[in-house]
Amino acid sequence: MGYRYNFHEIEEKWQRHWDETELYVEAEAAHRPRYYCLEMFPYPSGRLHMGHVRVYSIGDVIARFKRMQGFQVLHPMGWDAFGLPAENAAIQHNIHPHRWTEANISHMRQELKRLGFSYDWNREVTTCEPDYYKWTQWLFLLLYKNGLAYRKAAPVNWCPSCATVLANEQVVGGLCERCDSKVEKAKLEQWFFRITDYADRLLDGLEKLEGWPEKVKSMQVNWIGRSEGTEIRFAVEGFDEELPVFTTRADTVFGVTYVVVAPEHPLVDKLIAGQENEDEIRAFLKEVMAQDELMRTAEDTEKKGILTGRYAVNPLNGERVPILIGNYVVGSYGTGAVMGVPAHDTRDFAFAKKYCLPIREVVAPPGKEAGGEPAEAYVDEGVLINSGDFSGLSSQEAVEKITKHLEAIGRGGHKVNYRLRDWLISRQRYWGTPIPIVYCPQCGIVPVPEEDLPVMLPTDVAFKPTGESPLIHCEEFVQTSCPQCGGAARRETDTMDTFIDSSWYFLRYTDPHNDQLPFAKEKADAWMPVDQYIGGVEHAILHLMYSRFIQMVLSDLGLASHDIPFENLLAQGMVLQHGAKMSKSKGNVVDPDTIVNQYGADTARLFILFAAPPDKDLEWSDEGIEGSYRFINRVWRLVVEYLDLIKDVSPEVGGSLGPRERELRRIVHAGVKKVTKDVAERFSLNTAISAVMEMVNGMYHYKDTPLDEQDLGVVREAVELLLLVLAPFTPHVTEELWHRLGYDESIHVQSWPAYDEAATQADEATIVVQINGKVRDRVTVPADSGTEEVKEAVFAQARVQEYTAGKEIVKTIVVPGKLVNIVVK
RNA sequence: GCCGGAGUGGCGAAACAGGCAUACGCGACAGACUUAAAAUCUGUUGAUCUCUUAUAAGGUCGUGCGGGUUCGAGUCCCGCCUCCGGCACCA
Numbered sequence: 059m060g061y062r063y064n065f066h067e068i069e070e071k072w073q074r075h076w077d078e079t080e081l082y083v084e085a086e087a088a089h090r091p092r093y094y095c096l097e098m099f100p101y102p103s104g105r106l107h108m109g110h111v112r113v114y115s116i117g118d119v120i121a122r123f124k125r126m127q128g129f130q131v132l133h134p135m136g137w138d139a140f141g142l143p144a145e146n147a148a149i150q151h152n153i154h155p156h157r158w159t160e161a162n163i164s165h166m167r168q169e170l171k172r173l174g175f176s177y178d179w180n181r182e183v184t185t186c187e188p189d190y191y192k193w194t195q196w197l198f199l200l201l202y203k204n205g206l207a208y209r210k211a212a213p214v215n216w217c218p219s220c221a222t223v224l225a226n227e228q229v230v231g232g233l234c235e236r237c238d239s240k241v242e243k244a245k246l247e248q249w250f251f252r253i254t255d256y257a258d259r260l261l262d263g264l265e266k267l268e269g270w271p272e273k274v275k276s277m278q279v280n281w282i283g284r285s286e287g288t289e290i291r292f293a294v295e296g297f298d299e300e301l302p303v304f305t306t307r308a309d310t311v312f313g314v315t316y317v318v319v320a321p322e323h324p325l326v327d328k329l330i331a332g333q334e335n336e337d338e339i340r341a342f343l344k345e346v347m348a349q350d351e352l353m354r355t356a357e358d359t360e361k362k363g364i365l366t367g368r369y370a371v372n373p374l375n376g377e378r379v380p381i382l383i384g385n386y387v388v389g390s391y392g393t394g395a396v397m398g399v400p401a402h403d404t405r406d407f408a409f410a411k412k413y414c415l416p417i418r419e420v421v422a423p424p425g426k427e428a429g430g431e432p433a434e435a436y437v438d439e440g441v442l443i444n445s446g447d448f449s450g451l452s453s454q455e456a457v458e459k460i461t462k463h464l465e466a467i468g469r470g471g472h473k474v475n476y477r478l479r480d481w482l483i484s485r486q487r488y489w490g491t492p493i494p495i496v497y498c499p500q501c502g503i504v505p506v507p508e509e510d511l512p513v514m515l516p517t518d519v520a521f522k523p524t525g526e527s528p529l530i531h532c533e534e535f536v537q538t539s540c541p542q543c544g545g546a547a548r549r550e551t552d553t554m555d556t557f558i559d560s561s562w563y564f565l566r567y568t569d570p571h572n573d574q575l576p577f578a579k580e581k582a583d584a585w586m587p588v589d590q591y592i593g594g595v596e597h598a599i600l601h602l603m604y605s606r607f608i609q610m611v612l613s614d615l616g617l618a619s620h621d622i623p624f625e626n627l628l629a630q631g632m633v634l635q636h637g638a639k640m641s642k643s644k645g646n647v648v649d650p651d652t653i654v655n656q657y658g659a660d661t662a663r664l665f666i667l668f669a670a671p672p673d674k675d676l677e678w679s680d681e682g683i684e685g686s687y688r689f690i691n692r693v694w695r696l697v698v699e700y701l702d703l704i705k706d707v708s709p710e711v712g713g714s715l716g717p718r719e720r721e722l723r724r725i726v727h728a729g730v731k732k733v734t735k736d737v738a739e740r741f742s743l744n745t746a747i748s749a750v751m752e753m754v755n756g757m758y759h760y761k762d763t764p765l766d767e768q769d770l771g772v773v774r775e776a777v778e779l780l781l782l783v784l785a786p787f788t789p790h791v792t793e794e795l796w797h798r799l800g801y802d803e804s805i806h807v808q809s810w811p812a813y814d815e816a817a818t819q820a821d822e823a824t825i826v827v828q829i830n831g832k833v834r835d836r837v838t839v840p841a842d843s844g845t846e847e848v849k850e851a852v853f854a855q856a857r858v859q860e861y862t863a864g865k866e867i868v869k870t871i872v873v874p875g876k877l878v879n880i881v882v883k
Numbered sequence: 884g885c886c887g888g889a890g891u892g893g894c895g896a897a898a899c900a901g902g903c904a905u906a907c908g909c910g911a912c913a914g915a916c917u918u919a920a921a922a923u924c925u926g927u928u929g930a931u932c933u934c935u936u937a938u939a940a941g942g943u944c945g946u947g948c949g950g951g952u953u954c955g956a957g958u959c960c961c962g963c964c965u966c967c968g969g970c971a972c973c974a
Binding site (some may be wrong): 062091271272273274275276277279280281283285287303304305307308354356359361385386387388391392394395397398399403404405406423427475477595598599668669671674675676677679681682684685686688689691692695717735736739742744745747748749750751752755756758759761764824826828830831832833836861868869870871873877878879880 | 885886887888889894895896897898899902905906907908909910922923924925952955956966967969970971972973974
């Protein structure tokens with residue numbers, strides 16, 4: 059009877075049935091423990107790709123498993139629907155972004171349903187709809203009122219191709235994260251979120267996130283880039299100005315022989331004005347600034363500098379040192395100026411050699427005197443020399459004492475620096491949440507009152523990437539009246555970074571239809587934090603740090619009780635084909651629709667869960683898909699062929715069973731145990747599936763055994779347990795077979811099966827016999843044998859006697875039920 | 884340079900608490916079924932050597948490399964190598 063099951067018919071039937079019966083709509087019963095299982099919502103780009111199938115398959119297994127374990131599970135889905143591709147489609151295909159987005163959403167929603175994911179679609183959120191972005195605006199105002207949103211002119215990252223500014227986090231290797239264009243610097247008035255106020259808490263908070271992968275946490279640590287050191291304020295000779303520098307090596311301050319400032323340093327103009335070589339310096343500045351920052355600050359770029367003819371005064375020893383302008387000093391980090399200590403810094407050493415600046419050693423390696431002209435910089439710690447009162451101190455003591463001394467004389471002190479910049483959130487684009495701000499000639503910057511939200515995004519605008527928001531040209535949007543004085547005023551025409559939309563959507567799911575608030579606190583508190591969040595590691599910094607920030611703000615302002623959004627995080631690996639990430643340009647894309655048409659959703663899900671652990675990259679394999687399909691058919695045949703025999707049998711097991719039946723029960727119950735542990739304790743879905751495969755193999759081995767009445771109960775039990783543990787992975791075929799067994803209720807609302815621990819124990823144990831750690835023999839003993847009985851059986855073995863003959867037995871180690879190691883000399 | 888992760892059969896991978904290395908699957912090979920093929924069911928499948936007509940049996944080696952701890956190491960410790968990811972003239 060080698061036939062295959064009709065997955066088309068079965069999958070469609072049950073998808074319709076689940077939809078109609080609202081099987082996965084969460085009823086908010088109060089008496090069950092809650093579990094919030096969330097996968098990162100997709101951007102509605104048009105079609106699902108294999109990466110989507112992977113995250114959502116992983117999440118669906120967890121959600122279904124938890125539901126069967128008796129949890130009330132929140133498992134929602136929505137759309138991160140604002141963003142550039144919609145606008146580009148509008149420009150290229152003359153279709154309105156809203157229509158394009160809507161069409162994509164409805165197509166992708168169908169694709170998700172065809173994969174059989176158990177979402178509560180009643181909670182669907184779409185960030186580009188006014189009922190959502192109204193609350194994104196509300197959140198903006200909340201931050202604004204609390205001093206966490208501000209406007210300022212600043213040098214910003216400008217993507218000429220996208221014609222908009224970008225957050226630092228969106229610039230990857232000097233290129234635009236979206237389109238790989240070279241990012242330029244521009245000075246513009248922009249809106250920022252004060253995320254740097256939270257730098258320390260974002261950093262310290264990582265320690266509490268025990269359920270997050272190290273990889274993600276270390277990426278955030280690197281990104282925040284906390285650096286502890288000393289600020290030293292040099293006086294500038296001839297000016298009533300201070301020139302602060304930042305250093306982590308205050309112990310080397312007596313070795314300062316010059317100071318270098320970045321070309322964009324605010325003091326540069328003042329310093330060089332009227333100098334005799336001003337023209338030369340300006341030419342140098344022009345040359346350096348013409349280079350883009352990435353090039354200029356690359357490690358292998360030649361260090362260049364020019365003397366300004368001005369001098370700074372070292373506050374520790376009163377020494378005059380020349381001030382230079384250097385291409386290697388980064389204007390946006392620290393103070394934009396550094397002290398030059400050529401004897402103890404590799405870069406400074408090279409720079410000093412090139413420009414014939416003096417080199418003075420002030421730190422000696424412990425137990426060694428420095429002397430003569432050093433051949434290279436000594437960058438390690440040591441003992442101070444040539445450092446006045448501080449000579450003789452260790453580097454560590456000196457840092458502390460010098461910092462204190464600077465503080466005492468009002469010339470500096472302890473300082474913490476961060477790499478993290480404030481979050482630039484304004485975008486000169488149309489398809490985003492409008493920033494709810496009005497500019498009034500009388501009152502200045504005026505927030506739109508809450509009761510006037512949402513500030514609706516107008517629908518009839520021209521889509522041209524002009525570098526200004528298309529909203530600028532939409533007069534009925536721009537022209538408004540001031541909420542304060544009622545006079546004529548203009549609206550802010552920039553929209554918000556779409557990462558703001560996705561920094562709070564997980565909260566909206568807990569209360570998606572609230573029209574009074576973004577979410578009611580009780581509702582959010584009931585579900586938050588997300589118990590398990592799943593998504594790609596490409597969001598390790600952007601989305602996952604912004605969400606942590608917003609959640610902290612909400613918690614500080616009393617709107618939420620938790621200050622972390624995601625308790626546990628699973629960063630799933632990529633889907634590869636031929637070792638490379640699937641991409642259109644590489645032509646190695648496998649379309650999920652094709653696979654679902656050819657093999658069905660259950661097969662697609664099973665393969666993608668089986669081929670690799672969730673957190674590792676997964677290599678696509680056509681043979682692997684075939685294998686998963688074969689396995690499901692194998693299950694189908696097994697159950698269908700038993701059906702007539704066991705249809706009216708109860709899954710009860712009693713009386714004394716024969717050895718084959720006991721073996722079958724052992725395999726099945728051990729399988730249930732392993733699946734339970736693998737899914738519950740470590741999301742090891744690939745090994746869970748392999749355990750199910752072993753159950754099936756065991757059942758096939760049993761299959762031709764002649765059956766009596768009592769054995770039918772054992773078979774029925776085995777079939778039911780198999781279907782139940784397989785249900786989260788392949789929901790359709792298990793649902794069909796479950797009903798064929800005679801049940802009316804869905805398999806997906808059944809309790810997760812318990813296993814019989816006693817049944818998992820074999821009657822006999824195979825003991826491995828080692829002589830001096832090498833396996834030499836095996837012996838089978840009754841499972842309940844004690845240490846002495848096992849030893850007796852082992853020493854009775856002919857091979858053991860052979861190996862021990864004439865030797866002294868030093869010791870015998872017995873690992874109960876497993877192994878005996880005899881040490882001989 | 885700093886931080887994080889990973890190196891196991893022909894391939895994807897497993898070994899969860901230091902106890903049979905390679906479960907499960909793919910591929911390959913063989914048997915059964917079939918007029919035949921496909922499908923299906925069953926079995927074999929780390930390398931190498933010895934003995935044997937063959938089967939069977941046995942030895943040695945084997946988890947990136949070199950050491951160490953231990954009765955016993957893929958797993959723990961020390962020192963390296965390679966690959967992947969993040970940060971980086973960051974002062």
